[in-house]
Amino acid sequence: GMGPAATVDFLAKLQALTPTNREQDHIRTIVDINPQVPDFNDPLAKPGPVLAEMAGALQGAGAQVMAIACNTAHTYADLISRSSGLPLIDMITTASVAARDTGARRAGVLGSRTALKLYREYLAAQGMGLVTLEPDRQAVFMDLVQKIKGGDRSREVRAEMAALTADLAAGGAETIIAGCTEVPLVVEAGVTRLPFIDSSETLARRCVAVCLGLEPLPA
Incomplete structure (x- = not known):
């Protein structure tokens, strides 16, 4: 995620949409909230390399599937997937x-x-x-x-x-x-x-379904 408030909102929805009876039923979530990603709306900015580095670090930390809590960042979806080697749940x-x-x-x-x-x-x-x-x-x-x-x-x-x-x-x-x-x-x-x-909610809902095995991993 980039915007802290929006990313926290996504995480709250992920937690709320996960069916649980105990704390251990929740999905392990590895998050990088990075407000310093170069501005997507600046034509001179180059956010791609930063996003690629973030994605690779999440994979190294143990992530098995990737989600991006930002619509505009999906411009770099292919780069993020290649950099992490992980399937991406596309928002x-x-x-x-x-x-x-x-x-x-x-x-x-x-x-x-x-x-x-x-x-x-x-x-x-x-x-x-x-x-x-x-x-x-x-x-x-x-x-x-x-x-x-x-x-x-x-x-x-x-x-x-x-x-x-x-x-x-x-x-x-x-x-x-x-x-x-x-x-x-x-x-x-x-x-x-x-x-x-x-x-954000539809992404959280699909993340829950994929992580719980109710839907297959994205191709």
Whole structure:
């Protein structure tokens, strides 16, 4: 993980979704929360080598399967898999399948421009279209993400993020995907009348299924 609050939120969901009768039933989790990964939104930054090093270190620490609690970082999914030698539970694939399973034909995604490119491809593989924000509203979204990363979860931030989900609905979205792990920190499913896909929650749910042997390891 990169964003501490978003990664801790993912870990809390992983713990909550694991069926247990005792402490020993929980999944051993090896985590590297690294806020110093170069900014994905900086065209001059080079986060790939840092992510590769993190992935290799997790494998060396005993990890058997990998998950990335960041949508945008999936741009480097192949590099991360090669560097660790581990199967990757792909967040964007998992969220896209969950969106398809709602019966929707078009998904509105709140995410960085890089994440939106990935979602366009992955949703198309599910036979779905992508709805995005207008450029000025996308800029508002990115400003909100930076505020959340800085610890601002105020009523104003929550209201503005809810307004962005309404923009996507007005643009024809039939389901909403939180395509940035900071979004669920200020938005809950009830904020929109549409099905709401929390990519962090769907990733945690699939991690539990894979680690408990209920689903096969990703190819």
